[in-house]
Amino acid sequence: MKPAPAPTPDDASPGVPGFRTWRGVYLFVFACFVLVVVLLAVFSRLFA
Amino acid sequence: MNPLDWIVLLVTMVGIAAYGAWHTRHTDHLDTYLKGSKTTRWGTIGISVMATQASAITFLSIPGQGFESGIGFVQNYFGLPLALIIVCAVFLPIYRQLGVYTAYEYLGRRFDAKTRLLGAGLFLLQRGLAAGVTIYAPAIILATVLGWRLDLTIIGTGLLVIIYTVTGGSEAVSLTQKWQMGIIFGGMLTAFVILVARLPPGLGLGDATHIAGAMGKLQAVDFSINPDKRYTLWTGLFGGLFLSLSYFGTDQSQVQRYIGGAALREGRLGLMFNALLKIPMQFSILLLGALLFVFYQFQPAPVFFNRVEWQQHASASRANAILFRAIEVKHTTLQAAQQDTIRAWLAARKQPDSAAEPAARAAMLQAESATEAVHAEARAALEAVDPLAKTRDSDYVFIGFILDQLPHGVIGLLIAVMIAAALGSKASELNALGTTTTIDLWRQFRPLAAHDEARNVRAAKWFTAFWGVVAIAFALFAGFAENLIEAINIIGSIFYGVMLGIFLVAFFLKRVGGTAVFCAAVISQTLIFALYLLRHHFPVLDISYLWYNLIGCAACVLLGLLFQAGLGITTTEVNIG
Numbered sequence: 001m002k003p004a005p006a007p008t009p010d011d012a013s014p015g016v017p018g019f020r021t022w023r024g025v026y027l028f029v030f031a032c033f034v035l036v037v038v039l040l041a042v043f044s045r046l047f048a
Numbered sequence: 049m050n051p052l053d054w055i056v057l058l059v060t061m062v063g064i065a066a067y068g069a070w071h072t073r074h075t076d077h078l079d080t081y082l083k084g085s086k087t088t089r090w091g092t093i094g095i096s097v098m099a100t101q102a103s104a105i106t107f108l109s110i111p112g113q114g115f116e117s118g119i120g121f122v123q124n125y126f127g128l129p130l131a132l133i134i135v136c137a138v139f140l141p142i143y144r145q146l147g148v149y150t151a152y153e154y155l156g157r158r159f160d161a162k163t164r165l166l167g168a169g170l171f172l173l174q175r176g177l178a179a180g181v182t183i184y185a186p187a188i189i190l191a192t193v194l195g196w197r198l199d200l201t202i203i204g205t206g207l208l209v210i211i212y213t214v215t216g217g218s219e220a221v222s223l224t225q226k227w228q229m230g231i232i233f234g235g236m237l238t239a240f241v242i243l244v245a246r247l248p249p250g251l252g253l254g255d256a257t258h259i260a261g262a263m264g265k266l267q268a269v270d271f272s273i274n275p276d277k278r279y280t281l282w283t284g285l286f287g288g289l290f291l292s293l294s295y296f297g298t299d300q301s302q303v304q305r306y307i308g309g310a311a312l313r314e315g316r317l318g319l320m321f322n323a324l325l326k327i328p329m330q331f332s333i334l335l336l337g338a339l340l341f342v343f344y345q346f347q348p349a350p351v352f353f354n355r356v357e358w359q360q361h362a363s364a365s366r367a368n369a370i371l372f373r374a375i376e377v378k379h380t381t382l383q384a385a386q387q388d389t390i391r392a393w394l395a396a397r398k399q400p401d402s403a404a405e406p407a408a409r410a411a412m413l414q415a416e417s418a419t420e421a422v423h424a425e426a427r428a429a430l431e432a433v434d435p436l437a438k439t440r441d442s443d444y445v446f447i448g449f450i451l452d453q454l455p456h457g458v459i460g461l462l463i464a465v466m467i468a469a470a471l472g473s474k475a476s477e478l479n480a481l482g483t484t485t486t487i488d489l490w491r492q493f494r495p496l497a498a499h500d501e502a503r504n505v506r507a508a509k510w511f512t513a514f515w516g517v518v519a520i521a522f523a524l525f526a527g528f529a530e531n532l533i534e535a536i537n538i539i540g541s542i543f544y545g546v547m548l549g550i551f552l553v554a555f556f557l558k559r560v561g562g563t564a565v566f567c568a569a570v571i572s573q574t575l576i577f578a579l580y581l582l583r584h585h586f587p588v589l590d591i592s593y594l595w596y597n598l599i600g601c602a603a604c605v606l607l608g609l610l611f612q613a614g615l616g617i618t619t620t621e622v623n624i625g
Contacts, residue, residue: 014316016317022316025316029129029130029324030130030133032129033323038282040269044266044269047258048267
């Protein structure tokens with residue numbers, strides 16, 4: 001029996017300017033998603 | 049369509065297919081054929097992932113959804129960015145590390161052969177079914193409105209995609225998808241600009257948006273917790289998360305797009321590209337539909353947008369002709385009255401501190417209800433004269449606009465958009481079906497052949513062609529649900545939850561072994577089939593199909609744990625090799 005493979009560590013550099021880790025990239029994408037949902041909710045209210 | 053449209057259509061479609069096939073004609077390494085070039089960068093991967101998901105029905109059906117029900121459908125995609133983050137952080141590194149060709153190969157290494165076969169079998173079943181819809185969807189609409197023969201449209205588009213997918217495999221798929229997405233973005237942007245330019249004089253984009261909003265077409269986010277509502281923030285977040293996680297994490301047609309590439313980074317950035325752009329893209333297409341609704345408030349709109357269906361039944365008998373004509377006259381009269389109420393409301397809302405605005409709004413909504421009642425009357429009349437008539441016309445709204453309102457050349461470009469989208473998603477499906485059949489079935493039963501690379505490539509080509517022919521045959525002989533995008537999502541939701549459950553157990557529940565998860569998956573899938581088939585007999589079971597993803601996944605995980613506890617095995621048989 002062999003152990004299950006461990007995922008690659010997320011602290012490797014993503015090579016994206018402004019981001020040192022993948023966690024930073026994921027947080028940025030998540031923040032953008034929240035912003036888009038908030039903007040859509042505001043849009044709905046504005047044009048209701 | 050005139051000769052200019054035909055030239056634009058044929059040059060773009062045949063040109064891209066020929067370029068893809070020619071450029072990748074020497075692809076004879078299994079790795080390149082199944083995973084694409086090792087030098088593929090994140091932009092290509094991102095576009096390929098997007099093109100795989102965006103089929104022709106995205107561009108035919110979704111504007112119709114926006115026209116008919118508003119932009120609330122965008123909530124369906126709310127789970128997608130979250131799912132893609134999870135796929136990037138958990139699924140993709142494991143697939144890359146193991147160097148698998150298919151997601152189900154991983155199941156074989158983590159569990160056992162029977163679980164791998166079950167995963168591959170569920171994928172082949174659901175994707176094989178969906179493949180028929182993907183090829184049928186644009187064909188039926190284009191054939192209806194353009195007067196093309198349905199069978200020749202299905203066979204023509206089917207053969208085109210088979211040729212370049214079989215020739216160049218995954219590399220040809222990614223290469224052609226880049227060009228196809230270029231055509232799609234260019235075409236849709238052109239349509240949007242022309243739509244705004246064709247709004248009546250004095251009516252700007254802002255006014256049009258306000259009208260759409262006042263008519264209830266711009267409710268993008270619905271916080272309701274009513275389980276009967278199909279699209280709410282909660283169904284989108286939870287059901288959509290499970291649907292997207294399953295689709296992007298376990299559906300080979302997507303996994304195959306991002307497991308190749310130069311490095312892990314390229315796949316991750318390609319997926320993050322989609323996480324950022326997908327919701328804005330879907331919002332834009334839905335908004336186009338909502339603006340089409342406003343456009344047709346000021347333009348002579350047909351009472352029923354599938355005009356061919358309407359005319360066929362109108363001309364079937366003299367009684368039908370009189371009945372249908374009366375409905376058309378009523379619709380025209382009411383539409384003219386509605387235009388007046390809209391203009392009155394616009395004038396009222398621009399008056400400072402106008403107390404007339406609420407009354408004008410009420411009058412406008414009342415006029416809209418009256419027009420909608422005539423639309424319903426038209427559908428009922430169609431059904432009365434022919435119970436088998438196609439009474440849903442929202443899929444025909446955008447294509448009707450293209451043919452009626454756009455200049456020649458641009459019509460050809462927009463028809464090319466539809467066909468490009470169909471080819472792009474179809475190619476990924478065939479590529480994935482062929483790969484899964486080769487890797488997870490054929491090589492399993494012919495282990496000696498696994499070492500003969502040339503034979504593997506030949507087998508993959510034959511299986512890809514086989515699935516292409518199956519999809520064409522299915523599209524030719526099967527009848528499909530009227531709303532095509534929902535048909536695809538419903539088929540996916542029936543299978544995806546259980547599939548995701550198997551993978552979540554594999555990734556996160558190391559104690560659970562193959563036999564336990566296999567039994568759990570079989571029972572959970574049976575449960576979902578039962579829920580779907582019995583939904584009309586028991587009202588309590590009539591829930592939004594997005595919930596099937598969550599229920600199937602939860603059932604599979606919980607039953608897996610339960611069976612494992614019952615089996616009394618506390619260690620995992622992991623077979624990495």
